[in-house]
Amino acid sequence: MALNGDVCVVTGACGFLGRRLVRLLLEEERLSEIRLIDRQIKLEDVQSFNDCRGDTRVRAYEGDIRDSAFLRRACRGASTVFHMACLIDVRGKVEFSELYGVNVKGTQLLLEACIEENVPSFIYTSSIEVMGPNPSGDPVYNGTEETQYKCAVKFPYGKTKREGEERTLRANGELLLDGTRLATCALRPMYIYGEGCRFLLGHMADGVRNKNVLYRLSLQEAKVNPVYVGNVALAHLQAARSLKDSNKRNIIGGRFYYISDDTPPVSYSDFNHVMMSPLGFHIQDKLPLPLCLLYLLCFVLEWGCAILRPFIRLVPPLTRHLVTMLNTHFTFSYKRAQVELGYTPRYSWQEARKGTIEWLASQLPEIREKIET
Template identity: 70%
Template sequence: MSLQGEVCVVTGAGGFLGKRLVKLLLEEEKMAEIRLLDKQIQPQLLHTLADCRGDTKLSVFEGDIRDGDFLRKSCRGASIVFHIASIIDVHDAVEYSEIYGVNVRGTQLLLEACLQENVASFIYTSTIEVMGPNSNGDPIINGSEDTVYDCSLKFIYSKTKKEAEQRTLQAHSEVLQNGGRLATCALRPMYIYGEGCRFLLGHMGDGIRNNNVLYRMSRPEALVNPVYVGNVAVAHLQAARSLKDPERRNAIGGKFYFICDDTPHVSYSDFNHIVMSPLGFSIQEKLMYPLFLLHIICFIMEVVSVILRPFIRIVPPLKRQLVTMLNTSFSFSYQKAKRDLGYFPKYTWEEARKRTTEWLASELPNEREKISAK
């Protein structure tokens, strides 16, 4: 099912995944208009999209996701919303009111804008972290959408993404102003890597400071399956196509899908080494400290931060839940997305790795210069 002639809104269009999705839409579909919604859109982004835009109109909507009037204006006349924008925070560094306001309240306001402005389809970018891992570190290996698991989420980020996802799925089939019905679905990507991934840059910077040796924060046996950003964009496109198809719309509406690809199952730390080893980086053989000691250190830092909270806000660089996440086997299958959405990875593991490593190589001189200047 083609999206030709449609008008869509992409929230978070200036971000890591948002930019990739906009480019894919321009390359794969002849849409009437794509609206780039974000707090700020860099002019350079429009220049990079110039060669593939064709006859598609690109419109910039800069504003706050918590502004209902702004969202209604952005959605007016649109038929599809890709809701990617959110605050990503695995350190609990962002104030609760801020992250809840953007991730949950912003999603609710956007859903309300869709109902008021007769937007037919809504695709929500969720995360694997709404599933876990839980604080016990219970593993999941090659799980599916039917896997039963005690989430007991600890991160504020995970909790707010979970609530926003639930609100999205509950909004499926709500009545639009014109009498039609809204169709929604949610995509749960694994850890997303690729060109523009700020987490990879951060790990590379740490490795540079450590004499080109990457820190090991994950046990080799804690297997996960990261996903390439280009393939996550493909999944979003396939979800939009499926929601437009009258025969498939209700079958997938109100459901969530895990999104991954054929990237090998490895630990987070070993994945960093795989994509950075061609650049001259090695990796520590063992964890910096035994796992039990890491948990004790994190516990002490967390207690100190709570005691000092009335006087000063201190964010521990590492928390127990993050240590658990980095050291728990947690992998899933994309077979349901393949069956229901027609999703299949466009980029092979070899292509994804090559593109990611080449991008890191292009960033390496700048990273070295910034670090040496400090």
């Protein structure tokens, strides 16, 4: 079902995934209005959509996701909220209070704004990290939403994303002020790659510093299934269309969905090599240390940083959680999203790889110049 004539709100609209979703909405739907919410929005951010906006009004709402009055203004009269804004932290750089404030409190305030402003549909961008891997590194092979997994999420980012997701799904069916009910769902994408991925840029910069040799921090057998950003954006659009469909709304409301595509399963480190080998990069054959010693080194680094924390806040370059995540086989199927949301990946692996490599190639000269100077 089309969203024609609707008003959509996208939080985190200037981010990697947010930009792709906004462009897709403008290209695929005849919206009345789309509202971009972010902490900072430049004029060029809004103008970047001029080539595809058509008659849709694009409005910028710059503010803090923890400001309830701001959120109410942004949601007033809206039909669908895509909640993508969050703080991503895989190394423990961000204070937990800040992560919790944005990823949990911000989500709760946004849900409350939807209830107060009679917004009927809410789609939460979750993360594979709400599932794990757990500290034991137990693997998952082609998991589904029914997969039972002993998960004790300890890392702050995963904990806050999990609580944000739980609050979203619990809000499904909440009574709105106009007497109708809120419908919510959550999407759990795998590691998202594509044009604009800052993690790929970071790995490429490290490779440049290491004389065009990429670091290996993942065992080859620890496979994951990355997902292309264009396909993740499409899954969000399909979720919004499904929530608008009265026949599907009661089926998907309150549920979460894994979002992957047909990108071949591969380890994180080897995925970097697949993307960067055409640009002249090689990769280390082995981990810098045997895995057990790598865990021990991380423990010592974490312990040392904890001892010094009352005097100075240091962040270890590598943690046990990150090593576990990078070295656990963790793959999931998108079949339930295909059946219930009508999601089928639009971009093939060949198309996604080609586009990403071309984008990386365009960024490489600037990265080399910065590092060499």
